[in-house]
Amino acid sequence: MTALEDIPVTTLKGVGHALAGTLAKLGIHSLQDLLFHLPHRYEDRTRIIPMGSLRVGDVGVAEGEVVKTDLVMGRRRSLQVTLRDSSGFLVLRFFHFNAAQKNQLAEGVRVRCYGEVRPGRAGYEFYHPEYQVNPPPMPATGEATLTPVYPLTEGIQQPRVRSLCQQALGYLKRYPIRDWLPPTLLADYQLPAITEAVALVHSPPASASVTLLMEGRHPAQQRLVMEELLAHQLSLLQVREQIQAREALPLLPTGxxxxxxxxxxxxxxxxxxxxxxxxxxxxxxxxxxxxxxxxxxxxxxxxxxxxxxxxxxxxxxxxxxxxxxxxxxxxxxxxxxxxxxxxxxxxxxxxxxxxxxxxxxxxxxxxxxxxxxxxxxxxxxxxxxxxxxxxxxxxxxxxxxxxxxxxxxxxxxxxxxxxxxxxxxxxxxxxxxxxxxxxxxxxxxxxxDELPPGRKPIETIAIPDSRRDDVIERVRSACEAGRQAYWVCTLIEESEALQCQAAEVTAQSLLERLPGLRVGLVHGRLKAAEKAAVMDSFKRGELDLLVATTVIEVGVDVPNASLIIIENPERLGLAQLHQLRGRVGRGEEASYCVLMYHPPLSLNGKARLQALRESQDGFFIAEKDLEIRGPGEVLGTRQTGMMQFRLADFERDKGWIEPVREMAPALLKDRACVEGLVRRWLGERTRYGDV
Missing domain, CATH: 3.40.50.300 (P-loop containing nucleotide triphosphate hydrolases)
Known part of the structure; x- marks a missing residue:
């Protein structure tokens, strides 16, 4: 029997060779792949906002008549379309446009558009909004639904993905999605069947709770979240099974x-x-x-x-x-x-x-x-x-x-x-x-979960970089009292060359400001032998101050170092800051960590530095980091493709982790179920076991 995963996406109207290639970049080859390319959020386009009540930052729908269309020749050429409704005016600005678009948006035409309000030269503006010319009447309040927003890749826009998903939904009556989960399990958690859940998230009915959908807590979304977490769990358990299917050398302790x-x-x-x-x-x-x-x-x-x-x-x-x-x-x-x-x-x-x-x-x-x-x-x-x-x-x-x-x-x-x-x-x-x-x-x-006896807590202080002189004095007095210090430079640039350059400039400036101190420098572009020599000198006490990039984050152990200065800590994650702080506090002396930030701090930045000042407990800090930054960042796995969920959100959905962990071992016995779920959710991405 034909299944959705066997029907190629080229079956859909308008999907030729080129578009199929673009969709393949998103991992979409079959209709099932398309239907599991899920909206990651929704937009509320169910009501028109009067132009007179729009404020900067508002996101919504406006509708009015075109009163003027101009080509504006500024630093960048743009098409400026002025709309009017009974309450005020709004400008639509396009930097990428063609002659057909300019003619379409002629004076007197009615336009409905969706965008974010920005301040502009001519008043409030929408940049590159989605729009309809001579739109149909808005649905009645009881019939209006939310608009799904999908992950994209270069070469395809939201309206195209939406229309393809709507086409694919038409196949569900003839080709329902295979439900791999036992009906008893779904009943226990009061969750809908898979076909019903997929249809609802792509095309929410007017009766669906807007609040639950916007928050990702609707039962249909949670049905999919649970299945996605389960697929990841099963995939890793498969890895374990594959490894443990091979014998190992028993290593009996001899003493x-x-x-x-x-x-x-x-x-x-x-x-x-x-x-x-x-x-x-x-x-x-x-x-x-x-x-x-x-x-x-x-x-x-x-x-x-x-x-x-x-x-x-x-x-x-x-x-x-x-x-x-x-x-x-x-x-x-x-x-x-x-x-x-x-x-x-x-x-x-x-x-x-x-x-x-x-x-x-x-x-x-x-x-x-x-x-x-x-x-x-x-x-x-x-x-x-x-x-x-x-x-x-x-x-x-x-x-x-x-x-x-x-x-x-x-x-x-x-x-x-x-x-x-x-x-x-x-x-x-x-x-x-x-x-x-x-x-x-x-x-x-x-x-x-226990530190060796005698380890003293590290006092953590956050101060603005306007007090740099005070910090330099603090370094001088610590080093003159016979202790050692780290000065860590962090740079937002991805370029390692720029980071190293910044560390070199900082080291030079500190040498000039602290003439009596012996200053060393370590960064990622030094040869291994040079790096080792500097670290060794620092360890042996031949250097007072070590200027470094974050290469010293892990593994450096110098008991006499009791002060660490971290510049621009707001640019680093909490776990990394906690690691850096752990370079001190390894000896008998009281130790200090100075977080020298550049104001103003974002709310996230404030939350991170506050958490660090409040706690020495790495697990508390890791929980906070997860709350603030998400799992891909905490694990450092953005690059490896792991933990990149389509729908699941670790913080919101952590209540599923325990149940999923309990249900996985029983399902692991059903090979077809495991293969089906892993293929559905992980697709072509690195299969952890296939190495």
Whole structure:
């Protein structure tokens, strides 16, 4: 039987080869794809607003008669059309227009238009509004409906997408959408069937609640939200299933090496570290690949936990790969692991994109022969020429900086290409529980929720950049008292070159203002060796002040640093600010974080800085960040395509996360259902399991 997903979009009237190509950019190939290209909001075009009562920022419908049409030759040529109704005037301005349009909007013609009111040279204006010439009468109040607004791509406008969706809706009577969810489940949550829900969101009836639709809380929308969250959950559970379908090397704890390591540490592990280690120890001893995410706030001791896991793998005769997203962080791990493990007779290898020639060949040989038990590096570990003799454990730091598929690529490097390595994922970015349950559904989660004893809270102060002189004096007095400080430059420009330039200018200016202090500079364009040398000097106390871009966000540990200045903190997310703040507060001294902002602050900016001043708790801060910025930003996944929902909104729909998590395992047994839902909602986008 023909189904909607089998009917190509070219079946629709007016869809030729060119338009089909444009629609393909939106992932639309079939009628089902088109009907699941859902409106992300609605516009209320149900009433005409008198021109005399329009105010700047209003969005709505106006209607009137054309009294004048002019070509205006300003800085940019534009078509200026003046409309009049009984209450006042409104100008429509078009910067892109043609002769036919100019003739169509002639004096005396009646026009209905929709737009946003802006102040203009000739009074209030609509820029490039949608409009109708000689429109039909407005529907009666009881018959008017909301207008859907769809995501677009270059080459297609809203009216075209709307008319195509209306055409596609006509096929629903003959070809209803397959409902993959059990009727009992829909009844439990009082949700409509899928065909009914899709029809309603594309074409809301006049009787539908305007408020619920505008807020995304209508039962039809919630039916689709639930299914979308479920598709994402099932997709990740599939990944887990695929990995765990392969065996792993059981790594039984032997104790001697671990005991020597713990004895060599100048501190005792916290209760939280012990608890997480017990979970990891249990996972590693199984013949199933471990898939565990360890979350821990800045300074909670995740690296020691990772070293203990590595020791368990090495003791059982396995190799360990530790991967970090940046050279600085990878090098930091390499130094720590070398200091801890080399005295115990464990050999390490270092591999990053910048390791070339003989050094690289030598490292590759030691890894392939099994001589190096631990290999540490950046994404260079993914490369085809990296062969392990007996890779048993992969540790990935700051997972959210890698795509899921990159992490999965390492599974192919397991023992004999047959056994999957165990995976330990670490992050110092606390992830709100609801987000972790959804974004990392393929992983078991452990939390190190206790800081080592003696860590003092960091006092956080927000001051405007007009008080820069006071801040510089504060740096002088801290450094003269024998402590060290960071000065972090943030720039809104995407260009790394500009960011580095800004840091160079700041470092030069601080050198001039603080002649007695030793100032170092670190930014993303320095060579790895130069960066490491500066960081090393700072760590050894040979520098008083380190000027840096946000490259120092993670992994830099200097106990004597007790002051951090962050310029323009309003440009950064809360989680990133919290990470930067965590560079201080690592020693015995009271520590301070100064957020030097540029006024005026937006409401969002104020909310972020306020949250940071109020709390040291990374999880509270992460919840706030999610509220303010959304999941794609918090996870750093805007680029990877993950967590880019069509309809679901994490903050609004978090009530669905738990139910979806509970219903997913039972549905996972129904292969057709899983494939159908994943194809429907994730379409062509990276399938997390297909690596």
């Amino acid at each position: 001697e090496l671990a005991e020597s390591f713990l004895d060599s540490l100048p501190f005792r592990l916290t209760g939280a570290q012990g608890h997480v280690l017990a979970e990891i120890r249990q996972d590693l001893s199984q013949p199933l690949p471990m898939l565990r995410l360890v979350q821990g706030d800045v300074g909670s001791g995740k690296t020691v936990v990772a070293a203990m896991a590595a020791i368990q793998a090495i003791s059982a005769g396995g190799q360990v790969a530790l991967m970090a997203p940046t050279e600085i962080l990878a090098e930091q791990h390499f130094q720590n692991f070398r200091n801890w493990l080399e005295p115990l007779g464990v050999e390490l290898a270092w591999l990053s994109g910048k390791v070339k020639g003989r050094s690289r060949a030598g490292a590759l040989e030691r890894v392939a022969s099994g001589q190096a038990s631990v290999v540490i590096g950046t994404h260079a570990l993914f490369q085809d020429d990296v062969h392990f003799q007996r890779l048993a454990l992969v540790i990935v730091d700051e997972q959210h900086r890698f795509g899921v598929h990159q992490r999965l690529a390492l599974r192919e490097k397991g023992v004999e290409g047959r056994l999957a390595p165990h995976q330990l994922i670490m992050t110092a970015t606390p992830i709100p529980r609801t987000l972790a349950m959804s974004a990392y559904a393929d992983l078991d989660t452990s939390v190190i």
